[in-house]
Structure formats: C-alpha cells, structure tokens
Amino acid sequence: MSDTARLEQDIQATRARLEGTINELAYRAQPQVIAQRQAQGLRLKLDAATHTPDGELRIERIAAMVAAAVAVVVVVGFLRRRR
Template structure:
C-alpha cells in the first residue's frame, strides 16, 4: 500500500464512498429524466419551435413576411391537394 492509502482513516474512506454514491445517484436521476418520453417530446417540440422561429424571423426579431407567405402558400397547397384527392376517389 502507498503512504497516502495508509494515512486515510476508515471514516475518510466511508465519506468518499458516500460522496461517490451520491454522485452516482444524481447521475442516474439525470439520465432517467433525460430519457423520459415526456422530456424527449418536450425537447423535440422546443427544437421545432426554435427552428420555426429562426426560419420566419430575422436575427433582430422582425418577421420575414416572404417566408411566412411561402409557408402559408405551401400549407394551402397541401390542404388543396388533400381535398382534391378525396374528391377524386
């Protein structure tokens, strides 16, 4: 045994073990939280919302009307296509 190992008391070793267990428990709790389906969904919705804001706003926060108009036109076209397909079935 090295001198540093021999100089540690039983109480110091037990305190280190308790601290290590607490760190591990915290890590396990964090992993459970991060992998919970509701948390994954929340992060995905937040990321989608951020991408939408980035796509429709300038860096200084102004609305990009040209992009919003293009998105609206695409949405109308998709709805129209769906209605047309149902009507022709």
C-alpha cells in the same frame, strides 16, 4: 484522517454523483419530458425560420410556408375527391 475513512468518503461522494446522474437520466427519459424538449426545439426552429436575428418577421418566408400549406390542402382535397 485514515485511509479507510478517506476511502469511505470517496465512496459516498461517488454514490452521490451516481445517484444524481441516474436521477437526471430517469427524468430525461420520461416521455413527457422528451415531448417537451422536441416541442421546444421545433418552436426555436420555427422562430429562427420566421424571424431575423433582430426579431423582425421574415414576411417572404411566412408567405412561402402559407403557400405550401395551401398547396398541400388542395392536393389532399383533390386526391380525396378522386377516390
């Protein structure tokens, strides 16, 4: 194979790799895809926070989260009535 043919093959291979990279970046930059990744990350964090590595619920953490949510609702309600 001549040097010219080898160079043309290298150029074609490089173009194919670049095209794949550009397509992947364009896909990852879509707002819907970004939102899906963030939602999946939040689900994983919530699962890690509320379950043991064995998959059992961490009741004490769930109770603490519920208590914090109730406290926020009470404070917001109190502040709204005060206005």
